[in-house]
Structure formats: structure tokens, C-alpha cells
Amino acid sequence: MRGTSNKTKKREGRGTGTGADYKPWIRAREFPRDTGIRSMPVDWKHGRQMHLLSLNELWWYYILRWDDSVLDIREQYPLDKDVTDKIADMIHVKRPADIMTTDMLVTYQMDGREVYRAFSVKNKYDDIFGDLSDPQVARRVELQRIEMAYWNLKNIRYQIVFGDRDINVTYARNIAAVVDMYDSKNVHTRQDFLCYLIAHKYLAIETMSTEPLDFSTLTEKYLGDPESCKKWIQMIADKNMIVLQASKSRKDFELECRELEKK
Secondary structure (H helix, E strand, O other), X not given: OOOOOHHHXXXXXXXXXXXXXXXXXXXXXXXXXXXXXXXXXXXXXXXOEOOEOXXXXXXXXXXXXXXXXXXXXXXXXXXXXXHHHHHHHHOOOOOOOOOOEEEEEEEEEEOOEEEEEEEEEEOOHHHHHOOOOOHHHHHHHHHHHHHHHHHHHOOOEEEEEEOOOOOOHHHHXXXXXXHOOOOHHHOOOHHHHHHHHHHOOOOOOOOOXXXXXXXXXXXXXXXXXXXXXXXXXXXXXXXXXXXXXXXXXXXXXXXXXXXXHHO
């Protein structure tokens, strides 16, 4: 990591807050470039910039956030150093050199109550359970044991997610594409509007998790004529959900909106 001491992080309140107010312990720009692809997407529901330290963290974030039962995702969540040290002593392994973090602490709404789950996202299964005679692999296993024990003590379910086994990249990419249009202010074309409908789950696409979405074909299928487009716009307007911002530079969509306004 670069630059920021633990003392400074604590003073800044990192690892505290929830939702839009949460401050991750590690920020993406502090993570070495040669250790993975860093990403800072803006969460489409609460508007906070996320700090994700690998491509697989990014894909897993999109899949988690798409789940309507997920209330919050706190990435790079710090673990209490005193507790991790005690766990290391108990299981007879070397203490962590620094404050450990869990990739994502997720809050779910289930049966009227909040439930927490912790996720560690790894690129490959063999990164953790490969050649245990390799000292680096053996040390990673020790740290995973400490992390798992930490969350077990808190009665919080802990899961290691492997990029090469557990993550549906096609699904994640499709989610990423449609949520760019979650905010109606970004909607300027019929294809944008299609993504908006999918992002808000007015429209369910059966192949969302199985193949890359062909947005041109889907736009023609669902919004191929002015009547179809007006039907969707009217349905949402009736629910007072959004006010579409028609772009003057996008004549086809602007004309459809104007026709609706005349009705």
C-alpha cells in the first residue's frame, strides 16, 4: 500500500459509516497497480464511489448489488487487530503484520431483519488451495483461517468467492451495462431507455445471466415503434417514478416524448 498510515486512516474515520457515508479502509489509489485492476464505480443506488481492488471484486460487487435484498456493501472493511492477533495465537500461526480487511461486508434484508455476510474475493482457487508446500500459499491459507475465524466469532457467515469458479462474468457485465442508465438523467435514446427499464427491473430479460445482451435487437423488440415506447413512458409516469430528460440531440427519442406530452 502507499502513503496513508493506519493512524491517519483512523483519524479520517475509515472503516466507519454505512451506505453513502461509509469510508473504506483501503482506497483504490493506495493499492499498487501491479497487484490487480483497481476500479472505482459509483454505486447506482446510494451514489458513493466504491473502492474495488481487483476485476473479480468489481464483477462480484455488480452481482451482489443487483440483488434487491442487499441493503449495503462495505468494501475493504477493517478487522480489529487485537482480535486477529488473538485468533492467530489460538490457532498457532504468525500474527498478521498489519490490519486485515475483508473485501466486502454485505447487509441483507431478510424476513424483516438485517443479516450480514462477509466475502473474500480471490482470483483463482489455486491461489489459496494450491501447492501448500509453497510458503506464500501456506501463509495465504493462514490468513484466510484468521479471517474466517474472525467472522465466525461474530456469528456472521463468511464465504471465499473464487473468480474462476463462482463469478458469472457475463451476468456481471450485463448488469454493469444497464445500471449506467439507472439515473433517468442519462437517458437520451431508446436504447438508453431500454437499459433504464432493465436496471429498474420493469423489464426482465431471460438471458441476462447466460449471454451478452444484444441491446440493438432488444431495443427493436421492446421499443421498436413509438407506441411501445410511449406505453412504457406512460406506465412509469403514472407511477410518478421518474421525469425523463429528453436530449435535444436525440431526435427519435425526443419526438416520442413530445408525442406523449400532447396526449
